[in-house]
Amino acid sequence: MPYRAAVNEYLFMIDNLLDADALRETARFEEASADVTTAILEEAGKLCDEKLAPLQREGDLHPARLENGVVRTSPGFAEGFQTIAEGGWLGMSASPVHGGMGLPLILSSAVNEMMSGACLSLQLAPLMSQGQIEALEHHASDMIKDLFLPKLISGEWTGTMNLTEPQAGSDVGALKSKAVDNGDGTYAVSGQKIFITWGDHDVAENICHLVLARLPDAPAGTKGISLFLVPKFVPNEDGSLGPRNGVTTVSLEHKMGLHGSPTAVMQYDDATGWIVGPEQGGMAAMFTMMNNARLGVGGQGVGVAEAAYQHALAYALERKQGRAGPDGTASIAEHADVHRMLATMKADVFAARSIGLSCAYAIDMAAATGDPAWRARAALLTPIAKAFGTDTGVAVAEMALQVQGGMGFIEETGAAQFSRDVRVTTIYEGTNGIQAMDLVARKMMDGGEAAGLLFDEMEEDIERARPDFPNMADAVWQACESLREATEWIVAQGNMNDRFAGAVPYLRAFARVLGAQLHLKAAMADKGGAREKLARFYILRLLPEHAGLLIHAQAGEADLFAVTTADLAN
Known part of the structure; x- marks a missing residue:
């Protein structure tokens, strides 16, 4: 379709x-x-x-x-x-x-x-x-801005991000790539990077790699890492292409999905590069790109969810099976369980999309006003937008396949591609588990202040909806208060494993409640319309999930680690 x-x-x-x-x-x-x-x-x-x-x-x-x-x-x-x-x-x-x-x-x-x-x-x-x-x-x-940015913005050149190495994985501090000062403002960068998205291709004339590497005598761990811009072709001062750099594509990964996206193993052999930011300031600079990508990857999950939903809906409306009432054969979209899946997909896509857009708005307001409260809001919402957006992408793609039954399992229909393509988004740019750990640790270093301010604003919106939708407003209010109490519990835990053990359910509960408030706000703008009906479905049927999630979030580490690694292997 x-x-x-x-x-x-x-x-x-x-x-x-x-x-x-x-x-x-x-x-x-x-x-x-x-x-x-x-x-x-x-x-x-x-x-x-x-x-x-x-x-x-x-x-x-x-x-x-x-x-x-x-x-x-x-x-x-x-x-x-x-x-x-x-x-x-x-x-x-x-x-x-x-x-x-x-x-x-x-x-x-x-x-x-x-x-x-x-x-x-x-x-x-x-x-x-x-x-x-x-x-x-x-x-x-x-110098770098003037030479590289016009070409990247125009699309004449493209950019990549090179973090991961075979032995390091998510532990970026374990990288072995090195850089040596050439004495002329450039550096010789050497090492191997894996999982480099669009690391090489034929759609633009040059490819600019941001590469994390370590200078001689730099300390171990992430504090000793610097960032370098290493192009495939070394440009001349006027932006024209100079000689081929010491950058080689070793291989392309054979992946579960995203077959059209070349994911490369990259080799750097004394490749010419320029340092970006100060020496040993590589992680701070790279995190600017990573945070941009985290929001973007959350949006990728939502985008695939939307496409998978459209694909499933079209099939369900056309596929006739069974009988419904006196009028004879009905489309499967009228079957209760299929109808439930379609409504769940649409409601969750709306929630994930609105959370991601709220995060982007906070970033915009922070950039436009310089207000630290907006920066804190953006930081708080980024891991939620990334994780919930991609989790939604995976879940909706799976439900879309289920709606189509046996035909969904047949590759020619295209339904399975959505599931294969979106699966990696929960791994990209820090797994969703890492996003959840970031939420309960780094994003709570303010004692939960940013989260508390958000809860206050959410409850103000809920109160405005109470005269029109008292039952829905009460359900969302109670959920918001439960989330506030769970947040206070998390902030009070000095043992980080007590936080980490329930980090993933906490993030999901946060997204569930935030999604409910945004659905309620949409209902206020569309009273009696489709969005009010969708909000009622989400709040009455999907929001209650938050209660069990928050119990899990506050369970601590004891029972988790009581199951030892030996027990797991038994």
């Missing part, structure tokens, strides 16, 4: 769930008017529906391949990427100083999610470039 980008959903959320006027009143985003917002999202929707969605199956059936040291991408991918680049979509939120549009992240996040639903394998390329652009804007020297 044809994919349709969720343009109207985003327009509704921006108008009714966010204080868009407050954002547009800032000097930074005063040009992002309602008319501009509508025009951009509608144009992006056409791009996704007409140009990118047809590439979805091509990437799966005709994977990227490495031939004689050259990576060949899937049919149509080069043209698709050029369409994205020529439309200026890579630089939507980049600074106008180097050719970007300077638009709010809420818009670029919406566009990225729609592109992900159309063709996730291809969308990964612009996402990596956008993250690198932001990292360079914040941390690079003026």
Whole structure:
């Protein structure tokens, strides 16, 4: 079935769930008017529906391949990427100083999610470039900015992120890659990196790698790591391509899904690079890109969920089976369990999408106002948006396959591809378990202050809904109070394993309650409409999950580690 980008959903959320006027009143985003917002999202929707969605199956059936040291991408991918680049979509939120549009992240996040639903394998390329652009804007020297940013923003060059090494995994501090000062402002970078998304390809003329490496005599662990920009071709001062650098693609990974996205093993042999940020400041600089990517990956989960839902709904409406009432054969969409799955998918997509958009809005307000409260809000919501967005992607893709029964298990229908493609998003940019640990540890270093302020605002919204929807408002209020109490318990635990043992259920409970409040807000804007009905379904049937999750979240480590590793192996 044809994919349709969720343009109207985003327009509704921006108008009714966010204080868009407050954002547009800032000097930074005063040009992002309602008319501009509508025009951009509608144009992006056409791009996704007409140009990118047809590439979805091509990437799966005709994977990227490495031939004689050259990576060949899937049919149509080069043209698709050029369409994205020529439309200026890579630089939507980049600074106008180097050719970007300077638009709010809420818009670029919406566009990225729609592109992900159309063709996730291809969308990964612009996402990596956008993250690198932001990292360079914040941390690079003026020379690097002037030379590299215009090319990255235009799409003439693309960007990657090189963290992981064979022996290190998520323990970035165990990396062995090294860099030696050449004495001329450049460094010789050597080492091997794995799982590099779009590490090599044929859709742009140059590829710029952000590589974590260690300088001689630097201390062990993450504190001794520096960040280097290492291009495939060393550019001349005027931006033209110079000699081939000491960068080699060793192999491409054979993956469960995302076959159209070339995931490379990269080898660096005395490759010329420039340091980004101060010596031994690599993690701070790289985290700028990682946080950008975490929100983006959460949006990828939502995008695939939307596409999988549309695919399942179309099948369910067309498939006739069984009897329902006196009128004879009905579509399976009328069967209670299938109807339950479809409603669950739609309700969870709305919740995950609105949480991600709320996170992007907090980032925008922090950038526009410099208010530390907005920065804290953005930091708090980032792991929730990433984890819940991708968990939703996996769950919805699985339900979509279930709706289609045996046909969903047949590869030709395309249903299984959504499940295979989205599965890695819960691993990308820090597994969802790492996101949950970050939430209960680093994001609670303020004693839960940022979370408490969010709960206060949520309860103010709930009170406004109480006259119209007393039962729903009461359910969400009670859930919010339970979440507040659980947060206070977590903050009080000095033993971090007591926090970590329940971190994943805590994050999910947080997302469940936040999703309920946002659904309730949507119901207020659409009284008697489809969104009120969907909110009622979510609050009455899905929100109650939070209670069991919070019991788990506050159970501590004792019973968990009472089951020893020997017991597990027995």
